[in-house]
Amino acid sequence: MTQDHWNKFATSQVYQQVIELLPEGVYISDAEGTTIAVNSMYEQLTGLKGQEVMGENVKVLVEKGVYNLALNPEIVVTGEHKMSVQITKTGRKVLLNGYPIFDDSGKVSFVLTFVRDISLLSQLKEQIADQQEIIDKYREANEQCKKALTSNVEIFESKKMIALMEKLKKIAKTDTTVLLLGETGVGKDVLARKIHQYSPRRKEPFLKIDCSTIPENLIESELFGYEQGAFSGANTKGKVGLFEMADKGTLFLDEIGEIPLQLQVKLLRVLQDQEIIHIGSTKVKKVNVRFIAATNRDLEEEVRKGTFRSDLYYRLRVADLEIPPLRERQEDIRVMMQAFLDKYNAKFRKEISFTKELAEVLLAYKWPGNVRQMDNLIQSLVVTHETESVDVTDLPHYMLLDLSKPEEAGNPSQGKSLDELVADYERNLLKKALDRYKSSSKVAEFFQVDRSTIFRKAKKYKLL
Structure with a gap:
């Protein structure tokens, strides 16, 4: 032109x-x-x-x-x-x-x-990225769930746990809300996954949220999601909450006692009506979620103090399962010890074994941290030792101090007095330490006492 x-x-x-x-x-x-x-x-x-x-x-x-x-x-x-x-x-x-x-x-x-x-x-790209993030979370949650369900073999023999599992399987077949009670580390997370595994929702997502680890000002947005521009610092496209992500599946609210009081009424609505509202929105959305909650708190006491809503407490406690602490089911300690030992030997390609004395000490221990403490301890022993045999002297110092307390030592059924049982344990422990370190100075350093104390006790028990 x-x-x-x-x-x-x-x-x-x-x-x-x-x-x-x-x-x-x-x-x-x-x-x-x-x-x-x-x-x-x-x-x-x-x-x-x-x-x-x-x-x-x-x-x-x-x-x-x-x-x-x-x-x-x-x-x-x-x-x-x-x-x-x-x-x-x-x-x-x-x-x-x-x-x-x-x-x-x-x-x-x-x-x-x-x-x-x-x-x-750019907006389309962000939307695709947001959708991909949701898909990835679903995939990750499902993979973790599948892995957990296939690896969580029932490692117990006690009558208490056998009865508890029978009750769990019956409850799992329904859609009722479940409240898991028990001390820290007893295995509430494992049982929550078991409930999902035995439920009709087993092929749908299983999501867990630890209410104690999320800041109070973020927990509502994590659970309910929010709309675009709902608050300062929010994602410009809004965010889907965990209630929606768990739709058709199971949502596990661990440490439910940490939920802020002002949020409890909103949680109650979700439990009762299966409805949510995004932060910054007035639109009601339906969800289909099975709820499992867990706590180590005394919720009845929290209700009396006014820090936990009574209506929410009774709505959560439709079906409850109280998990006994490990010290009350000693039949399970031996099988759990072996299961964790096999697990970490396989994971780290080792062949660690426990001496008879160590096994007896672990059986007598009270396990204040319950199953989680045992899991972590055995993993640590396997990881940190190259020798095939692990003995009493290889235990961490805090356990040795606990075990040395009179109320922790021995088995009264052996017919010995308390003083005799304490002396037997102290002599055995000191002998193992001297055999290992070959020096009273190193043993004193290990037990954090004066060398003169080790020398005096070794002489008392005729170890020198």
């Missing part, structure tokens, strides 16, 4: 009608860089008015900061198509697609630039 042809076309009403029909923004400049036409879509996408750019040279507009770059100069020189992202003074980001238009002699006479809204593409 020649300049004369263009001038005739541009002065007519036809050209504006043509570019207005296009769904994209249009920006046309001549070989010198003068802006000669834009359409209304360009104004809408960039936030710039036509009169701001019409008749102005693109280089001057860049210098004025109307936009940060122009494709015209490079396209005129190279005669090739070019793409770039442009930022306008209004803060809009747009994608430019510039094309040369040649005259009869083959020179670039005009540059036609199509303008697209990159913010829409």
Whole structure:
């Protein structure tokens, strides 16, 4: 197209009608860089008015900061198509697609630039990323659940736990809310997963939230989700909460006693009506979730003190399972010890074994941290020892101190007095330490006492 042809076309009403029909923004400049036409879509996408750019040279507009770059100069020189992202003074980001238009002699006479809204593409990309994040969380939760369910072999022999598991299996077949009670470390997490495993929802998500580890100002948004711009610092696209993510599956609320009082009434509504409302929204959403809660607190006492709502407490305690501490089911200690030892031997490719004396000490120990303490202890013993046999002297110092207390030592059924039992344990422990370290100084350092104390006791028990 020649300049004369263009001038005739541009002065007519036809050209504006043509570019207005296009769904994209249009920006046309001549070989010198003068802006000669834009359409209304360009104004809408960039936030710039036509009169701001019409008749102005693109280089001057860049210098004025109307936009940060122009494709015209490079396209005129190279005669090739070019793409770039442009930022306008209004803060809009747009994608430019510039094309040369040649005259009869083959020179670039005009540059036609199509303008697209990159913010829409960015929003779509963010939405896809958000959806992928949700998918990844689902996948991770399902994988963790499958792994946990396949690895959590029932390692108990006590009558208390056998009866508890029978009750658990009956409850699991229903959709009722379950409250798990017991001291820290007794295995509430494992039993929550067992309930899900035996339930009709076993193929759906199992999600866990530890209410004690999430800051009070974030726990509501984590559970309920929020809308775009619901609060300062929120994700610009909003967020799906755990109630929705667990839809059709099971949500395990560990340490439910840590839920803030003002949030308890909202949780009660979810339990009763299976309905949620995002933070920053008034729209009610239905969910289909089976709830399991756990706590090591005395919730009845918390209700009396006014720190836990009575209506929520009774709604949670539709079906409850109280897990006895490990010290009350000694039949389980031996099988658990062996199970954890086998587990970590396999994991770390070792062949560690416990001496008879160590096994007896672990059986007599009261396990204040319950199953979790035993799990962590045995993992530590396997990881930190290269020798095949682990003995009493390899126990951590805090356990040795506990075991040395009179009420912890021996088995009264052996027919010995308490003093005799304590003396037997002390002699055995000291002998093992001397055999291992070959030096009273090193033994004194290990037990954090004076060397004279070790020497005196060794002489007392005729170990020197």
